Amino acid sequence: MPDTTDAGGLTVGQVSARLGVTVRALHHWDETGLARPSLRTAAGYRLYTAADLERLHRVVVYRELGLGLDRIRAVLDDPAADVPGALRAQRAQVAERIERLRQLDAGLGRMIDAHERGPLLSAGQQAAVFGPGWNADWPLQARRRYGDTRQWQQYAERSAARSPQEWQEVADDVAGFERALAEAMDAGVAPGDPEADRLVERHREVFTAYFPLTRRMQVCLGRRYETDPGFAAHYDGIRPGLAAWFRRVIDAGARAHGIDPDTATWE
Template sequence: MPDTPGSDGLTVGQVSARLGVTVRALHHWDEIGLARPSLRTAAGYRLYTAGDLERLHRVVVYRETGLGLDGIRAVLDDPTVDVPGALRAQRAQVAERIDRLQRLGAGLDRMIDAHERGLLLTAEQQVAVFGPRWNPDWPARARRRYGDTTQWLQYAERSASRGPGEWRAVADAVTGLDRALGDAMDAGVAPGSPEANRLVERHREVFASYFPLTRRMQVCLGRMYEADPEFAAHYDGVRTGLATWFRRIVDASARAHGIDPDTATWQ
Protein backbone atom coordinates (compact mmCIF):
# COMPACT_ATOMS: atom_id res chain seq x y z
CA MET A 1 0.00 0.00 0.00
CA PRO A 2 1.56 3.42 -0.91
CA ASP A 3 2.09 6.07 1.82
CA THR A 4 0.10 8.75 -0.04
CA PRO A 5 -3.64 8.44 -0.51
CA GLY A 6 -4.49 7.81 -4.12
CA SER A 7 -7.18 5.78 -5.75
CA ASP A 8 -6.36 2.92 -3.40
CA GLY A 9 -6.51 5.03 -0.21
CA LEU A 10 -4.82 4.50 3.18
CA THR A 11 -5.66 1.88 5.77
CA VAL A 12 -6.75 2.69 9.31
CA GLY A 13 -3.30 1.72 10.59
CA GLN A 14 -1.53 4.00 8.12
CA VAL A 15 -3.79 6.94 8.96
CA SER A 16 -3.30 6.29 12.68
CA ALA A 17 0.48 6.43 12.27
CA ARG A 18 0.39 9.52 10.04
CA LEU A 19 -1.92 11.63 12.21
CA GLY A 20 -0.91 10.32 15.65
CA VAL A 21 -4.47 9.21 16.35
CA THR A 22 -5.35 5.84 17.84
CA VAL A 23 -7.07 3.23 15.72
CA ARG A 24 -9.78 3.11 18.37
CA ALA A 25 -10.45 6.84 17.91
CA LEU A 26 -10.65 6.44 14.13
CA HIS A 27 -13.14 3.60 14.53
CA HIS A 28 -15.23 5.71 16.94
CA TRP A 29 -15.28 8.70 14.59
CA ASP A 30 -16.36 6.36 11.81
CA GLU A 31 -19.16 4.89 13.92
CA ILE A 32 -20.59 8.30 14.88
CA GLY A 33 -20.26 9.66 11.33
CA LEU A 34 -17.72 12.35 12.19
CA ALA A 35 -15.00 11.13 9.82
CA ARG A 36 -15.79 8.07 7.74
CA PRO A 37 -13.52 6.38 5.21
CA SER A 38 -14.91 6.68 1.69
CA LEU A 39 -13.58 3.38 0.37
CA ARG A 40 -13.53 -0.24 1.38
CA THR A 41 -11.62 -3.12 -0.08
CA ALA A 42 -13.32 -6.21 -1.40
CA ALA A 43 -12.50 -7.80 1.93
CA GLY A 44 -14.29 -4.99 3.79
CA TYR A 45 -11.27 -3.07 5.10
CA ARG A 46 -11.66 0.68 5.50
CA LEU A 47 -9.64 2.95 3.18
CA TYR A 48 -9.27 6.71 3.56
CA THR A 49 -8.98 8.95 0.50
CA ALA A 50 -7.14 12.27 0.26
CA GLY A 51 -10.39 14.08 1.06
CA ASP A 52 -10.99 11.84 4.06
CA LEU A 53 -7.49 12.56 5.29
CA GLU A 54 -8.04 16.33 4.99
CA ARG A 55 -11.22 16.09 7.09
CA LEU A 56 -9.43 13.96 9.67
CA HIS A 57 -6.64 16.52 9.87
CA ARG A 58 -9.21 19.24 10.61
CA VAL A 59 -10.83 17.03 13.27
CA VAL A 60 -7.45 16.57 14.96
CA VAL A 61 -6.70 20.31 14.83
CA TYR A 62 -10.02 21.28 16.41
CA ARG A 63 -9.77 18.49 18.98
CA GLU A 64 -6.41 19.93 20.06
CA THR A 65 -8.14 23.23 20.82
CA GLY A 66 -10.36 21.38 23.28
CA LEU A 67 -13.55 21.33 21.23
CA GLY A 68 -15.79 18.36 21.88
CA LEU A 69 -16.81 16.05 19.06
CA ASP A 70 -20.24 17.66 18.73
CA GLY A 71 -18.60 21.07 18.45
CA ILE A 72 -16.17 19.79 15.84
CA ARG A 73 -19.04 18.32 13.80
CA ALA A 74 -20.84 21.66 13.90
CA VAL A 75 -17.75 23.60 12.80
CA LEU A 76 -17.12 21.21 9.90
CA ASP A 77 -20.66 20.58 8.71
CA ASP A 78 -22.97 23.41 9.81
CA PRO A 79 -22.58 26.45 7.51
CA THR A 80 -24.49 28.64 9.98
CA VAL A 81 -21.95 28.13 12.79
CA ASP A 82 -19.89 31.18 13.74
CA VAL A 83 -16.50 29.46 13.72
CA PRO A 84 -14.48 32.41 15.11
CA GLY A 85 -17.11 32.83 17.81
CA ALA A 86 -16.94 29.15 18.72
CA LEU A 87 -13.16 29.31 18.90
CA ARG A 88 -13.27 32.46 21.04
CA ALA A 89 -15.62 30.71 23.47
CA GLN A 90 -13.25 27.75 23.59
CA ARG A 91 -10.33 30.15 24.16
CA ALA A 92 -12.15 31.64 27.14
CA GLN A 93 -12.65 28.17 28.62
CA VAL A 94 -8.97 27.37 28.10
CA ALA A 95 -8.02 30.63 29.85
CA GLU A 96 -10.21 29.67 32.81
CA ARG A 97 -8.57 26.26 33.02
CA ILE A 98 -5.11 27.84 32.84
CA ASP A 99 -6.02 30.22 35.66
CA ARG A 100 -7.41 27.34 37.74
CA LEU A 101 -4.28 25.26 37.14
CA GLN A 102 -2.02 28.20 38.04
CA ARG A 103 -3.90 28.64 41.31
CA LEU A 104 -3.65 24.92 41.92
CA GLY A 105 0.10 25.06 41.28
CA ALA A 106 0.49 27.95 43.72
CA GLY A 107 -1.47 26.00 46.32
CA LEU A 108 0.73 22.96 45.81
CA ASP A 109 3.84 25.12 46.23
CA ARG A 110 2.49 26.42 49.55
CA MET A 111 1.65 22.89 50.68
CA ILE A 112 5.16 21.68 49.81
CA ASP A 113 6.71 24.63 51.68
CA ALA A 114 4.45 24.00 54.66
CA HIS A 115 5.47 20.34 54.86
CA GLU A 116 9.14 21.31 54.65
CA ARG A 117 9.13 24.46 56.80
CA GLY A 118 6.08 24.27 59.04
CA LEU A 119 5.47 28.01 59.25
CA LEU A 120 5.22 30.02 56.03
CA LEU A 121 6.33 33.18 57.81
CA THR A 122 9.65 34.99 57.78
CA ALA A 123 11.66 35.09 61.00
CA GLU A 124 10.58 38.72 61.48
CA GLN A 125 6.91 37.85 60.96
CA GLN A 126 7.16 34.99 63.44
CA VAL A 127 8.56 37.25 66.15
CA ALA A 128 5.94 39.91 65.38
CA VAL A 129 3.12 37.34 65.64
CA PHE A 130 4.32 35.15 68.52
CA GLY A 131 6.28 37.69 70.56
CA PRO A 132 9.91 38.46 71.36
CA ARG A 133 10.43 35.20 73.26
CA TRP A 134 9.69 33.21 70.10
CA ASN A 135 12.65 31.41 68.52
CA PRO A 136 12.36 31.24 64.68
CA ASP A 137 14.47 28.06 64.77
CA TRP A 138 11.68 26.16 66.57
CA PRO A 139 9.69 25.19 63.41
CA ALA A 140 12.78 23.62 61.80
CA ARG A 141 13.60 21.78 65.02
CA ALA A 142 10.00 20.54 65.23
CA ARG A 143 10.16 19.22 61.67
CA ARG A 144 13.38 17.33 62.37
CA ARG A 145 11.76 15.77 65.42
CA TYR A 146 8.20 15.18 64.20
CA GLY A 147 8.36 15.47 60.39
CA ASP A 148 7.52 11.82 59.81
CA THR A 149 4.38 11.84 61.97
CA THR A 150 0.74 12.16 60.99
CA GLN A 151 0.42 15.17 63.28
CA TRP A 152 3.13 17.06 61.39
CA LEU A 153 1.26 16.45 58.13
CA GLN A 154 -1.96 17.73 59.70
CA TYR A 155 -0.13 20.76 61.05
CA ALA A 156 1.39 21.48 57.62
CA GLU A 157 -2.02 21.24 55.94
CA ARG A 158 -3.37 23.89 58.31
CA SER A 159 -0.25 26.02 58.00
CA ALA A 160 -0.45 26.10 54.20
CA SER A 161 -3.66 28.15 54.32
CA ARG A 162 -2.53 30.62 57.00
CA GLY A 163 -0.90 33.99 56.80
CA PRO A 164 0.24 36.35 59.56
CA GLY A 165 -3.33 37.35 60.43
CA GLU A 166 -4.53 33.79 60.93
CA TRP A 167 -1.46 32.89 62.97
CA ARG A 168 -1.96 35.99 65.13
CA ALA A 169 -5.47 34.74 65.96
CA VAL A 170 -3.98 31.39 66.98
CA ALA A 171 -1.32 33.11 69.08
CA ASP A 172 -3.97 35.26 70.78
CA ALA A 173 -6.02 32.14 71.59
CA VAL A 174 -2.95 30.47 73.13
CA THR A 175 -2.10 33.58 75.14
CA GLY A 176 -5.67 33.83 76.40
CA LEU A 177 -5.61 30.18 77.44
CA ASP A 178 -2.30 30.59 79.28
CA ARG A 179 -3.71 33.55 81.15
CA ALA A 180 -6.88 31.63 82.08
CA LEU A 181 -4.82 28.68 83.31
CA GLY A 182 -2.66 30.94 85.46
CA ASP A 183 -5.67 32.73 86.91
CA ALA A 184 -7.38 29.42 87.70
CA MET A 185 -4.31 28.08 89.48
CA ASP A 186 -4.05 31.29 91.51
CA ALA A 187 -7.72 30.96 92.44
CA GLY A 188 -7.13 27.46 93.80
CA VAL A 189 -9.16 25.62 91.14
CA ALA A 190 -8.86 21.93 91.98
CA PRO A 191 -7.99 19.22 89.42
CA GLY A 192 -11.12 17.30 88.48
CA SER A 193 -13.44 20.22 89.22
CA PRO A 194 -15.87 21.42 86.54
CA GLU A 195 -13.86 24.60 85.99
CA ALA A 196 -10.60 22.66 85.63
CA ASN A 197 -12.24 20.25 83.19
CA ARG A 198 -13.53 23.15 81.10
CA LEU A 199 -9.99 24.47 80.86
CA VAL A 200 -8.75 21.06 79.74
CA GLU A 201 -11.39 21.03 76.99
CA ARG A 202 -10.46 24.57 76.01
CA HIS A 203 -6.84 23.48 75.69
CA ARG A 204 -7.84 20.70 73.28
CA GLU A 205 -9.92 23.14 71.22
CA VAL A 206 -7.11 25.69 71.00
CA PHE A 207 -4.57 23.01 70.21
CA ALA A 208 -6.73 21.81 67.30
CA SER A 209 -5.35 24.86 65.45
CA TYR A 210 -2.23 22.72 65.02
CA PHE A 211 -3.69 19.21 64.75
CA PRO A 212 -6.51 17.16 66.32
CA LEU A 213 -5.65 16.25 69.91
CA THR A 214 -7.07 13.15 71.58
CA ARG A 215 -7.33 12.89 75.36
CA ARG A 216 -4.48 10.37 75.47
CA MET A 217 -2.31 12.65 73.38
CA GLN A 218 -3.20 15.51 75.72
CA VAL A 219 -1.96 13.45 78.69
CA CYS A 220 1.33 12.95 76.86
CA LEU A 221 1.57 16.69 76.23
CA GLY A 222 0.91 17.41 79.89
CA ARG A 223 3.86 15.20 80.82
CA MET A 224 6.06 16.90 78.24
CA TYR A 225 5.08 20.39 79.39
CA GLU A 226 6.21 19.46 82.88
CA ALA A 227 9.37 17.53 81.94
CA ASP A 228 10.76 19.47 78.98
CA PRO A 229 12.86 22.46 80.17
CA GLU A 230 11.69 24.81 77.42
CA PHE A 231 8.00 24.05 77.84
CA ALA A 232 8.27 24.11 81.63
CA ALA A 233 10.03 27.49 81.43
CA HIS A 234 7.22 28.85 79.25
CA TYR A 235 4.44 27.79 81.62
CA ASP A 236 6.37 28.68 84.74
CA GLY A 237 6.94 32.07 83.12
CA VAL A 238 3.16 32.51 83.17
CA ARG A 239 2.86 31.28 86.78
CA THR A 240 5.39 29.43 88.88
CA GLY A 241 4.34 25.79 89.04
CA LEU A 242 1.81 26.10 86.20
CA ALA A 243 3.34 23.26 84.15
CA THR A 244 2.82 20.82 87.01
CA TRP A 245 -0.67 22.11 87.80
CA PHE A 246 -1.67 21.81 84.16
CA ARG A 247 -0.43 18.22 84.01
CA ARG A 248 -2.51 17.43 87.10
CA ILE A 249 -5.77 18.87 85.71
CA VAL A 250 -5.23 16.98 82.43
CA ASP A 251 -4.61 13.73 84.32
CA ALA A 252 -7.72 14.23 86.43
CA SER A 253 -9.85 14.87 83.36
CA ALA A 254 -8.40 11.80 81.64
CA ARG A 255 -9.30 9.59 84.63
CA ALA A 256 -12.85 10.90 84.48
CA HIS A 257 -12.99 9.61 80.89
CA GLY A 258 -11.63 6.17 81.78
CA ILE A 259 -8.01 6.82 80.80
CA ASP A 260 -5.11 5.86 83.04
CA PRO A 261 -2.60 8.73 82.76
CA ASP A 262 0.26 6.47 83.83
CA THR A 263 -0.17 4.20 80.82
CA ALA A 264 -1.52 6.64 78.22
CA THR A 265 0.36 6.69 74.91
CA TRP A 266 0.38 9.01 71.89
CA GLN A 267 -2.71 7.79 70.11
Protein backbone atom coordinates (compact mmCIF):
# COMPACT_ATOMS: atom_id res chain seq x y z
CA MET A 1 0.00 0.00 0.00
CA PRO A 2 1.40 3.41 -0.84
CA ASP A 3 2.17 5.52 2.23
CA THR A 4 1.08 8.87 0.82
CA THR A 5 -1.49 11.47 1.72
CA ASP A 6 -4.43 11.78 -0.66
CA ALA A 7 -7.60 13.92 -0.57
CA GLY A 8 -6.69 15.47 2.80
CA GLY A 9 -6.42 12.22 4.72
CA LEU A 10 -3.72 10.07 6.27
CA THR A 11 -2.99 6.55 5.10
CA VAL A 12 -3.07 3.53 7.37
CA GLY A 13 0.72 3.46 7.44
CA GLN A 14 0.93 7.10 8.47
CA VAL A 15 -1.66 6.67 11.21
CA SER A 16 0.08 3.52 12.45
CA ALA A 17 3.38 5.38 12.77
CA ARG A 18 1.79 8.46 14.34
CA LEU A 19 -0.22 6.61 17.00
CA GLY A 20 2.10 3.69 17.62
CA VAL A 21 -0.48 1.03 16.81
CA THR A 22 -0.22 -1.76 14.28
CA VAL A 23 -1.78 -1.69 10.86
CA ARG A 24 -3.52 -4.90 11.80
CA ALA A 25 -5.19 -3.20 14.78
CA LEU A 26 -6.37 -0.32 12.59
CA HIS A 27 -7.86 -2.78 10.11
CA HIS A 28 -9.58 -4.65 12.95
CA TRP A 29 -11.06 -1.47 14.40
CA ASP A 30 -12.30 -0.52 10.95
CA GLU A 31 -13.88 -3.92 10.34
CA THR A 32 -15.65 -3.91 13.74
CA GLY A 33 -16.83 -0.33 13.35
CA LEU A 34 -14.89 0.98 16.32
CA ALA A 35 -12.85 3.48 14.34
CA ARG A 36 -13.50 3.66 10.62
CA PRO A 37 -11.74 5.95 8.14
CA SER A 38 -14.03 8.50 6.55
CA LEU A 39 -12.33 8.56 3.17
CA ARG A 40 -11.03 6.21 0.52
CA THR A 41 -8.68 6.81 -2.35
CA ALA A 42 -9.74 6.08 -5.91
CA ALA A 43 -7.92 2.78 -5.52
CA GLY A 44 -9.89 1.95 -2.38
CA TYR A 45 -7.20 2.60 0.21
CA ARG A 46 -8.28 3.88 3.64
CA LEU A 47 -7.75 7.54 4.49
CA TYR A 48 -8.21 9.01 7.96
CA THR A 49 -9.40 12.58 8.51
CA ALA A 50 -8.54 14.81 11.46
CA ALA A 51 -11.82 13.76 13.13
CA ASP A 52 -10.98 10.12 12.53
CA LEU A 53 -7.57 10.66 14.07
CA GLU A 54 -9.12 12.28 17.15
CA ARG A 55 -11.35 9.23 17.67
CA LEU A 56 -8.38 6.95 17.23
CA HIS A 57 -6.46 8.92 19.83
CA ARG A 58 -9.29 8.32 22.28
CA VAL A 59 -9.40 4.62 21.42
CA VAL A 60 -5.67 4.31 22.08
CA VAL A 61 -5.91 6.19 25.39
CA TYR A 62 -8.79 4.09 26.69
CA ARG A 63 -7.16 0.89 25.50
CA GLU A 64 -3.95 1.79 27.35
CA LEU A 65 -6.07 2.35 30.47
CA GLY A 66 -7.22 -1.23 30.14
CA LEU A 67 -10.75 -0.81 28.82
CA GLY A 68 -12.00 -3.53 26.50
CA LEU A 69 -13.05 -2.64 22.97
CA ASP A 70 -16.77 -3.01 23.74
CA ARG A 71 -16.44 -0.68 26.72
CA ILE A 72 -14.50 1.80 24.57
CA ARG A 73 -17.24 1.73 21.95
CA ALA A 74 -19.85 2.48 24.62
CA VAL A 75 -17.81 5.35 26.03
CA LEU A 76 -17.34 6.91 22.59
CA ASP A 77 -20.78 6.32 21.10
CA ASP A 78 -23.32 6.28 23.93
CA PRO A 79 -24.30 9.83 24.93
CA ALA A 80 -25.61 8.47 28.23
CA ALA A 81 -22.43 6.57 29.02
CA ASP A 82 -21.08 7.17 32.52
CA VAL A 83 -17.50 7.86 31.50
CA PRO A 84 -16.25 8.78 35.01
CA GLY A 85 -17.95 5.67 36.37
CA ALA A 86 -16.30 3.48 33.76
CA LEU A 87 -12.92 5.01 34.52
CA ARG A 88 -13.42 4.59 38.28
CA ALA A 89 -14.28 0.92 37.77
CA GLN A 90 -11.19 0.50 35.62
CA ARG A 91 -9.09 2.30 38.21
CA ALA A 92 -10.35 -0.11 40.88
CA GLN A 93 -9.31 -3.04 38.70
CA VAL A 94 -5.89 -1.46 38.19
CA ALA A 95 -5.53 -1.03 41.95
CA GLU A 96 -6.33 -4.73 42.41
CA ARG A 97 -3.72 -5.69 39.83
CA ILE A 98 -1.16 -3.42 41.51
CA GLU A 99 -1.85 -5.11 44.85
CA ARG A 100 -1.48 -8.53 43.27
CA LEU A 101 1.82 -7.43 41.72
CA ARG A 102 2.99 -6.13 45.10
CA GLN A 103 2.18 -9.49 46.64
CA LEU A 104 3.96 -11.23 43.78
CA ASP A 105 7.00 -9.00 44.28
CA ALA A 106 7.02 -9.76 48.00
CA GLY A 107 6.73 -13.48 47.28
CA LEU A 108 9.58 -13.33 44.80
CA GLY A 109 11.70 -11.50 47.35
CA ARG A 110 10.98 -14.16 49.97
CA MET A 111 11.80 -16.92 47.49
CA ILE A 112 15.12 -15.26 46.58
CA ASP A 113 16.00 -14.83 50.25
CA ALA A 114 15.05 -18.43 51.02
CA HIS A 115 17.22 -19.73 48.18
CA GLU A 116 20.11 -17.65 49.45
CA ARG A 117 19.86 -18.27 53.19
CA GLY A 118 17.26 -20.89 54.04
CA PRO A 119 14.84 -20.14 56.92
CA LEU A 120 13.54 -16.58 56.76
CA LEU A 121 14.16 -16.04 60.45
CA SER A 122 16.43 -13.65 62.28
CA ALA A 123 19.26 -15.07 64.37
CA GLY A 124 17.17 -14.45 67.49
CA GLN A 125 14.13 -16.18 66.00
CA GLN A 126 16.26 -19.16 64.98
CA ALA A 127 17.61 -19.49 68.51
CA ALA A 128 14.09 -19.27 69.95
CA VAL A 129 12.71 -21.87 67.53
CA PHE A 130 15.58 -24.33 67.25
CA GLY A 131 17.13 -23.90 70.70
CA PRO A 132 20.25 -22.23 72.12
CA GLY A 133 22.54 -24.85 70.55
CA TRP A 134 21.47 -23.79 67.07
CA ASN A 135 24.13 -22.14 64.93
CA ALA A 136 22.65 -19.47 62.63
CA ASP A 137 25.51 -20.13 60.19
CA TRP A 138 24.38 -23.69 59.53
CA PRO A 139 21.83 -22.78 56.80
CA LEU A 140 24.48 -20.77 54.95
CA GLN A 141 26.92 -23.66 55.23
CA ALA A 142 24.24 -25.99 53.88
CA ARG A 143 23.59 -23.64 50.96
CA ARG A 144 27.26 -23.59 50.04
CA ARG A 145 27.30 -27.37 50.06
CA TYR A 146 23.88 -28.17 48.59
CA GLY A 147 22.71 -24.94 46.94
CA ASP A 148 22.77 -26.38 43.42
CA THR A 149 20.70 -29.45 44.27
CA ARG A 150 17.00 -30.07 43.70
CA GLN A 151 16.58 -30.75 47.42
CA TRP A 152 17.85 -27.28 48.35
CA GLN A 153 15.39 -25.77 45.89
CA GLN A 154 12.55 -27.74 47.51
CA TYR A 155 13.78 -26.68 50.94
CA ALA A 156 13.85 -23.03 49.83
CA GLU A 157 10.32 -23.23 48.45
CA ARG A 158 9.05 -24.56 51.79
CA SER A 159 11.09 -22.00 53.72
CA ALA A 160 9.75 -19.07 51.70
CA ALA A 161 6.16 -19.94 52.61
CA ARG A 162 6.74 -20.78 56.29
CA SER A 163 6.05 -18.43 59.19
CA PRO A 164 7.95 -18.43 62.52
CA GLN A 165 5.01 -20.27 64.10
CA GLU A 166 5.13 -22.92 61.39
CA TRP A 167 8.87 -23.30 61.90
CA GLN A 168 8.15 -23.77 65.60
CA GLU A 169 5.75 -26.59 64.72
CA VAL A 170 8.47 -28.20 62.58
CA ALA A 171 10.97 -27.93 65.44
CA ASP A 172 8.44 -29.41 67.86
CA ASP A 173 7.82 -32.34 65.50
CA VAL A 174 11.55 -33.00 65.22
CA ALA A 175 12.03 -32.77 68.99
CA GLY A 176 9.12 -35.15 69.55
CA PHE A 177 10.56 -37.62 67.09
CA GLU A 178 14.00 -37.49 68.69
CA ARG A 179 12.47 -38.12 72.14
CA ALA A 180 10.64 -41.16 70.74
CA LEU A 181 13.89 -42.33 69.17
CA ALA A 182 15.77 -42.12 72.48
CA GLU A 183 12.93 -43.81 74.38
CA ALA A 184 12.90 -46.69 71.90
CA MET A 185 16.64 -47.22 72.28
CA ASP A 186 16.28 -47.09 76.09
CA ALA A 187 13.50 -49.69 75.86
CA GLY A 188 15.76 -52.09 73.96
CA VAL A 189 13.99 -51.82 70.60
CA ALA A 190 16.17 -53.60 68.05
CA PRO A 191 16.72 -52.63 64.41
CA GLY A 192 14.12 -54.42 62.32
CA ASP A 193 11.53 -54.55 65.12
CA PRO A 194 8.07 -53.21 64.20
CA GLU A 195 8.54 -50.22 66.51
CA ALA A 196 11.90 -49.47 64.89
CA ASP A 197 10.33 -49.63 61.42
CA ARG A 198 7.59 -47.22 62.54
CA LEU A 199 10.28 -44.80 63.68
CA VAL A 200 11.95 -45.04 60.26
CA GLU A 201 8.65 -44.08 58.59
CA ARG A 202 8.07 -41.31 61.11
CA HIS A 203 11.52 -39.93 60.38
CA ARG A 204 10.69 -39.69 56.67
CA GLU A 205 7.37 -37.99 57.44
CA VAL A 206 8.95 -35.43 59.77
CA PHE A 207 11.74 -34.78 57.28
CA THR A 208 9.29 -33.79 54.53
CA ALA A 209 9.16 -30.40 56.25
CA TYR A 210 12.49 -29.82 54.49
CA PHE A 211 12.15 -31.88 51.29
CA PRO A 212 10.83 -35.30 50.23
CA LEU A 213 13.10 -38.06 51.51
CA THR A 214 13.42 -41.34 49.62
CA ARG A 215 14.52 -44.49 51.42
CA ARG A 216 17.91 -44.41 49.70
CA MET A 217 18.40 -40.79 50.68
CA GLN A 218 17.43 -41.74 54.22
CA VAL A 219 20.18 -44.38 54.25
CA CYS A 220 22.69 -41.73 53.18
CA LEU A 221 21.49 -39.46 55.98
CA GLY A 222 21.84 -42.32 58.46
CA ARG A 223 25.50 -42.64 57.50
CA ARG A 224 26.01 -38.93 58.07
CA TYR A 225 24.22 -39.06 61.43
CA GLU A 226 26.84 -41.54 62.62
CA THR A 227 29.99 -40.28 60.88
CA ASP A 228 29.56 -36.50 60.71
CA PRO A 229 30.93 -34.97 63.95
CA GLY A 230 28.16 -32.37 64.16
CA PHE A 231 25.30 -34.82 63.62
CA ALA A 232 26.87 -37.47 65.83
CA ALA A 233 27.35 -34.96 68.65
CA HIS A 234 23.71 -33.92 68.35
CA TYR A 235 22.25 -37.43 68.55
CA ASP A 236 24.75 -38.74 71.09
CA GLY A 237 24.03 -35.66 73.18
CA ILE A 238 20.42 -36.87 73.42
CA ARG A 239 21.54 -40.42 74.33
CA PRO A 240 25.06 -41.84 74.13
CA GLY A 241 25.24 -44.17 71.14
CA LEU A 242 21.98 -42.91 69.62
CA ALA A 243 23.61 -41.90 66.30
CA ALA A 244 24.96 -45.39 65.62
CA TRP A 245 21.74 -47.07 66.80
CA PHE A 246 19.64 -44.80 64.58
CA ARG A 247 21.77 -45.67 61.57
CA ARG A 248 21.30 -49.39 62.21
CA VAL A 249 17.54 -48.84 62.49
CA ILE A 250 17.48 -46.99 59.15
CA ASP A 251 19.62 -49.66 57.46
CA ALA A 252 17.35 -52.44 58.70
CA GLY A 253 14.30 -50.62 57.40
CA ALA A 254 15.98 -50.19 54.01
CA ARG A 255 16.80 -53.89 53.77
CA ALA A 256 13.15 -54.70 54.47
CA HIS A 257 12.35 -52.76 51.29
CA GLY A 258 15.00 -54.46 49.16
CA ILE A 259 17.66 -51.74 49.47
CA ASP A 260 21.29 -52.59 50.18
CA PRO A 261 22.49 -49.90 52.63
CA ASP A 262 26.10 -50.48 51.59
CA THR A 263 25.45 -49.41 48.00
CA ALA A 264 22.60 -46.90 48.47
CA THR A 265 23.19 -43.50 46.85
CA TRP A 266 21.48 -40.13 47.15
CA GLU A 267 18.53 -40.55 44.80
